[in-house]
Amino acid sequence: MQIAIVLFDRFTALDAVGPYEMLGRSPEDEIVFVAERTGPVRNDRGSLSLVADRTLADVPAPDLVIVPGGPGQSDQMGNENLLGWLRTADATSTWTTSVCTGSLLLAAAGLLTGRRATSHWLALDVLKAYGAEPTGERVVTDGKYVTAAGVSSGIDMALTLLGRIAGDEHAMTVQLLTEYDPQPPYDAGSPQKAPADMVEKWRARSRFILT
């Protein structure tokens, strides 16, 4: 299985690296980071670059597409080179997936119209405006489209998908070897669980960030 993870300026690193670490470990798998140009791609915080080893054009028909999110997603919403690649890749993919606001790019490419999907909790309204049907679930599967909520949820998305692709035992082995037995020191990881005033503060800010 060929797996392509898409990079663009100001992506969020964990969106990409979380699923990366879980997937593509079978001998017949190839996992490759792709971008419009090869070379280092700078993340949203400016302090980390991941290297794209291949261009989008080099990898036209991956079996699995993973689109991370990040603030830089907004600059890509009208990038027909990227959106066109997503449409073409999706035409032959087995799975088309996203993490965080990566789902907005899938939606902008027209791939999520009328489909159940998710995104970062602050971006669900935007996802709806692009024609998808947002849900509050952490991982949403609608046919071959698998979308994950914010940033860290890509790990859960990838393990869920891995179970579908390679079976439960393989997925559990990866969970064991990556010691994914999460024990967060707080229980504030969703808008339902975090303090209400904290959630409201960020909702207010996001009106400026996302529109």
Add this chain to the structure above:
Amino acid sequence: MQIAIVLFDRFTALDAVGPYEMLGRSPEDEIVFVAERTGPVRNDRGSLSLVADRTLADVPAPDLVIVPGGPGQSDQMGNENLLGWLRTADATSTWTTSVCTGSLLLAAAGLLTGRRATSHWLALDVLKAYGAEPTGERVVTDGKYVTAAGVSSGIDMALTLLGRIAGDEHAMTVQLLTEYDPQPPYDAGSPQKAPADMVEKWRARSRFILT
């Protein structure tokens, strides 16, 4: 606070990127990836490079040191350039930390002798052989030394540390914005929880991998 994340050939990407995504978000923070040489550093699977923006020599006195693990750790256990840098950085650091087999490098540098610490579950015996006192906890704090278990545990380590550094509210905000509300589809993320035969198979293999 200056935060240095150390890269070396065949490191595990999530070990580094998990803590990275959680830490260093205050305006006065600087977070930097360092290695012996600047430029791309290839990970354990060969399919991803992260870029080291500075050399070890460029960043002699970070406030917080993060050492990831990965199979490449074994090649570094006698690298006096790296081990010497760890000792020097540790002499003035506020926190010295590791994820996965990164703790073996701290131990090889002599920094964990007699200290409670952890590592990947398959490496706890090696950690002991290097003079530390391994525990089975996911995140272990002994003074200024904070060590995490395998791969994904660096996220929990970093959030725990962030609470100590910047307060609970800041750490909870980061948890909310990274939507870290883990919902793994299986409960196989530790040797206590995974099927016993799976654990035993990997313990048997690790005798060859780690010795």
